[in-house]
Amino acid sequence: MATSTSSLRVVPNTLSLRERVTQVLREAILNLHFEPGEKLVERRLCEETGVSRTCVREALRHLEAEGLVRRTPTRGMFVSEIGPDEARQIYEVRSVLESAMTRQFVERATEKQLTALIAAFRRVEVTSSGKDYLAYARALEKFSACLMEGAGNEVAHQILDMLSARITYLRTITARAANGEQDSVLALRKVIKAVQQRDADLAEQASRDFVQNSATFALQVLLKNSAEAAER
Amino acid sequence: MATSTSSLRVVPNTLSLRERVTQVLREAILNLHFEPGEKLVERRLCEETGVSRTCVREALRHLEAEGLVRRTPTRGMFVSEIGPDEARQIYEVRSVLESAMTRQFVERATEKQLTALIAAFRRVEVTSSGKDYLAYARALEKFSACLMEGAGNEVAHQILDMLSARITYLRTITARAANGEQDSVLALRKVIKAVQQRDADLAEQASRDFVQNSATFALQVLLKNSAEAAER
DNA sequence: CATTATCATTTTGTATACCATCATTCAATG
DNA sequence: CATTGAATGATGGTATACAAAATGATAATG
The missing domain is CATH 1.20.120.530 (GntR ligand-binding domain-like)
Incomplete structure (x- = not known):
């Protein structure tokens, strides 16, 4: 068991772009940079973050799993309103x-x-x-x-x-x-x-x-x- | 409140493609169609399922959240081995x-x-x-x-x-x-x-x-x- | 022969363009 | 003034491209 005690494991400290986008969006929501209930339009987020739609979409999915945004099919993502x-x-x-x-x-x-x-x-x-x-x-x-x-x-x-x-x-x-x-x-x-x-x-x-x-x-x-x- | 009693609401029964792909892959894992620990190569899954890489990736992310597959950065997805x-x-x-x-x-x-x-x-x-x-x-x-x-x-x-x-x-x-x-x-x-x-x-x-x-x-x-x- | 170095191939991560379908808006029409 | 319906915009999904990293194979070296 080489992993347990003296781990030589090199941890990849460079977060992937998607993860960084997730962080940025998460903090934006937590800081109320977006209002609760506000619609999050992908294209706009692309412009604001400067990354591709692919990335933004994946980040949004992650935040959806965290419950910070909600999706309504074919209508888009919205910042959660937690009652x-x-x-x-x-x-x-x-x-x-x-x-x-x-x-x-x-x-x-x-x-x-x-x-x-x-x-x-x-x-x-x-x-x-x-x-x-x-x-x-x-x-x-x-x-x-x-x-x-x-x-x-x-x-x-x-x-x-x-x-x-x-x-x-x-x-x-x-x-x-x-x-x-x-x-x-x-x-x-x-x-x-x-x-x-x-x-x-x-x-x-x-x-x-x-x-x-x-x-x-x-x-x-x-x-x-x-x-x-x-x-x- | 029109929704509560006599709901004429048409429920969008057509699952999105991504959801169906997720289901298919999930069942494939549960049926041991893939072995525990097996690597899941995106391109191969695209061929087998007949859908685009985007879709497969999103499905895989969902399964990752469910813990059925695990991801190692830049190395890919693997079927979970649950010890x-x-x-x-x-x-x-x-x-x-x-x-x-x-x-x-x-x-x-x-x-x-x-x-x-x-x-x-x-x-x-x-x-x-x-x-x-x-x-x-x-x-x-x-x-x-x-x-x-x-x-x-x-x-x-x-x-x-x-x-x-x-x-x-x-x-x-x-x-x-x-x-x-x-x-x-x-x-x-x-x-x-x-x-x-x-x-x-x-x-x-x-x-x-x-x-x-x-x-x-x-x-x-x-x-x-x-x-x-x-x-x- | 074992090890190292090199190089080609594969795969992932991301970007971009595209289209069909569905929503929304807003003007035209009766 | 309410309805209809067309224009606009957004999402869901596809295809393609490409850099960076991983993998695998092969050649070079000790």
């Missing part, structure tokens, strides 16, 4: 998956993986006080990645990665207030605590609470928004 | 998600959705005695769909749909013995029972057992296979 109901579903899935993986982490992770998780948590703490949303989002994703790694479940990792696109989107849409992040970090600290104590039940519950914390906040804002929209 | 470790991960995720959704079903489903679930279960029973694997697989997918519908979580549904491709694949690879299905149906009946009694805890546990049942079987076979492969 309260879909948000609830997303958080439900995330809660269930992430808490289960937290439990697995407690039961399976090595010391090294634990220190990695703690380091990732530190980064979350640091970025949470700053003003860069996306840095905070990336720190959370990294934390999640460490969790999945220690839990030994790459499949779950991929699924949560897909979901995290929409979750970050929700964070942006609901334009979470500053203390929202502080609460989150607080809840996350409890997770870390429980994990360090190797208390699987407590860790699972803390993880559930952590997601619940984000969920209730986002849902409040979304419900208020959709109520206002209904009034008009 | 014991990945199988464990898949079943873990499925167990966690499906049992949670079973609980939600108990808590949220309407009478109508319950009867739909029971009907789906009947189909599982019927197909389990027959010899058509894929019919059985479809019946299970339909059951899962009813479950998600009643649980009110379309997001979870989509995720499990993605996973189900690989699960069906695992069933094929492990060429499950006939009484394996009987055991499964037995375990599934317990789920139905618990759901009918509206016992959320019991239903969740029964659902977990049901998946566990499939998982242990598949893992046994896979471990034996990979042990044999290691000997050689």
Whole structure:
């Protein structure tokens, strides 16, 4: 097994064009450079990004899988509008998956993986006080990645990665207030605590609470928004 | 709301070419028309399917998302080889998600959705005695769909749909013995029972057992296979 | 003979042009 | 003023081209 310990593997660090286009479009959506519900016309995206239609189309398909855009046959792609109901579903899935993986982490992770998780948590703490949303989002994703790694479940990792696109989107849409992040970090600290104590039940519950914390906040804002929209 | 009651809506029943190509390739993989690990050369697939490269590529990307094929940059697509470790991960995720959704079903489903679930279960029973694997697989997918519908979580549904491709694949690879299905149906009946009694805890546990049942079987076979492969 | 270097072929990744079909817009018409 | 219907624009799909990388075969070298 040459791969496990001292991997000499050279990682191809040059992202393919399609991947870079995907990134650019994803960030554009997350930064609200496009409005929710806006139609994304391929030809226009080609001009704006300066790449071919082939590439743009493939990138859009990927974003469709992530749930950031939706396709209506023969009518085109639209930026997703994520309402309260879909948000609830997303958080439900995330809660269930992430808490289960937290439990697995407690039961399976090595010391090294634990220190990695703690380091990732530190980064979350640091970025949470700053003003860069996306840095905070990336720190959370990294934390999640460490969790999945220690839990030994790459499949779950991929699924949560897909979901995290929409979750970050929700964070942006609901334009979470500053203390929202502080609460989150607080809840996350409890997770870390429980994990360090190797208390699987407590860790699972803390993880559930952590997601619940984000969920209730986002849902409040979304419900208020959709109520206002209904009034008009 | 013109769509809800007397829907004259003409559903675009013509699947797009890309979708049909995806189906064809998926079934080809599931039927082991391609071997696990085999390289899928685009040009060859174009000839075999009679469609353009663009279409084939898009279909392959979809299958990649489903985990049935894997891509190595600039080297191409390969039919997935799903080993014991990945199988464990898949079943873990499925167990966690499906049992949670079973609980939600108990808590949220309407009478109508319950009867739909029971009907789906009947189909599982019927197909389990027959010899058509894929019919059985479809019946299970339909059951899962009813479950998600009643649980009110379309997001979870989509995720499990993605996973189900690989699960069906695992069933094929492990060429499950006939009484394996009987055991499964037995375990599934317990789920139905618990759901009918509206016992959320019991239903969740029964659902977990049901998946566990499939998982242990598949893992046994896979471990034996990979042990044999290691000997050689 | 084993290894290295060279070179031709194949394949992927991307770009471009093209067409048929479906949607949308908007003006003509009654 | 509502309808019809033609012009415009977008998508889904095809064919082709080409650079860069991978693969495979063959020649050169120690």
